[in-house]
Amino acid sequence: MSLLYALPGNAAFARALCRHTGWQRGQLELHRFPDGESLLRLATPPRGVVALACSLQRPDAKLFALIAAAATARELGATQVGLVAPYLAYMRQDARFRPGEAISARVIGNLLGSAFDWVVTVDPHLHRIHDLAEVFACRTTVVQAAPEVAAWIRANVRSPLLVGPDGESAQWVQAVADRLGAPCVVARKQRRGDRDVSVRLPSLARWRGHTPVLLDDIAASGHTLIDTARGVREQLPQAAPVAVVVHGLLGRRSREALRGAGIARLVTTNTVPGELAAIDVSARVAQALATLGAEAG
Numbered sequence: 278m279s280l281l282y283a284l285p286g287n288a289a290f291a292r293a294l295c296r297h298t299g300w301q302r303g304q305l306e307l308h309r310f311p312d313g314e315s316l317l318r319l320a321t322p323p324r325g326v327v328a329l330a331c332s333l334q335r336p337d338a339k340l341f342a343l344i345a346a347a348a349t350a351r352e353l354g355a356t357q358v359g360l361v362a363p364y365l366a367y368m369r370q371d372a373r374f375r376p377g378e379a380i381s382a383r384v385i386g387n388l389l390g391s392a393f394d395w396v397v398t399v400d401p402h403l404h405r406i407h408d409l410a411e412v413f414a415c416r417t418t419v420v421q422a423a424p425e426v427a428a429w430i431r432a433n434v435r436s437p438l439l440v441g442p443d444g445e446s447a448q449w450v451q452a453v454a455d456r457l458g459a460p461c462v463v464a465r466k467q468r469r470g471d472r473d474v475s476v477r478l479p480s481l482a483r484w485r486g487h488t489p490v491l492l493d494d495i496a497a498s499g500h501t502l503i504d505t506a507r508g509v510r511e512q513l514p515q516a517a518p519v520a521v522v523v524h525g526l527l528g529r530r531s532r533e534a535l536r537g538a539g540i541a542r543l544v545t546t547n548t549v550p551g552e553l554a555a556i557d558v559s560a561r562v563a564q565a566l567a568t569l570g571a572e573a574g
Contacts, residue, residue: 279570280323281361282350284331284342289550290363290559291330297563300570303327307342317345319353326573327355328566334526334549336366340388347392357394357573361566363548363558364524365398369495371406386412394573397565399548399558400494400523404445418565422523422546422558423449427456429544429556430490434519438487440464442476442505446493449523453492460484464505476504481512489518491540496522499531503538510539517541525553 280303283291295302303321310316327350331343347358370381386409389396395416401409409417430437430453439461441450447463454461464478481489489509491502502520509518518540525545527535532553535543547554 279326281328287330293559294563298567323350323353323355326357326570328359330361332364333366344392359395360393361397363399365401368402383412390414423452425556427453434488436487437490438484440491442501450492478508491520494523497526499535506538
């Protein structure tokens, strides 16, 4: 019997994975001492193939517990240890833009690749790095959210026009547009800082009567989507745009700012838990997990 342990905050996704795969839930305990250190305990003895479920938003507070859990599972008898990270952090810093900067994608790839036998994730942010195999020493499986995103748009949006806020979003926008048979456009973005971006849209005049759907893989501050929404409203003032994000890292103020920019509805997948997570990708992740478990067993 394969075991799946959930790190804190990942219980709901882990339950869904077990429901889809028939894997057994393992019990994991994490205690934090007053000085900030952690003590991790695998209350269910590990055996055979073990996986850890941990989405890596706000990753710095999670990485020690994750690495400790993997090492402990292996020490106590697991034959293989895998990671299910629906959101995989640190992939955006994939080059050294200024002298002395860490290439974070390579650092996280080395760290996790040495701790795990395989990693499953959903739509990692790949730009200059084209394949996770370039930075991970272990086997990796990438699950695409496009089928579930397209299904949600088909069920909830009339006459969608997909809008990508920048060139990096083009791969996700095109994949969803192809599934819907819908038109799509991609804006050009200039970034001057974490919260200082400007977006230039092509002409949208031919798409009057469509509902703009802003689609991106990650939203953190929300500034890119806000600038895109304003540009859409300038050209299509009667159209209230919808925003769909694969990985939603938005805080309360960012969500309020997006609504203030005229976005009628904002939804994300459940790769990151939260009130916006209306699109369930657990079944597709479970397929990848079941395949890896069968091969390892």
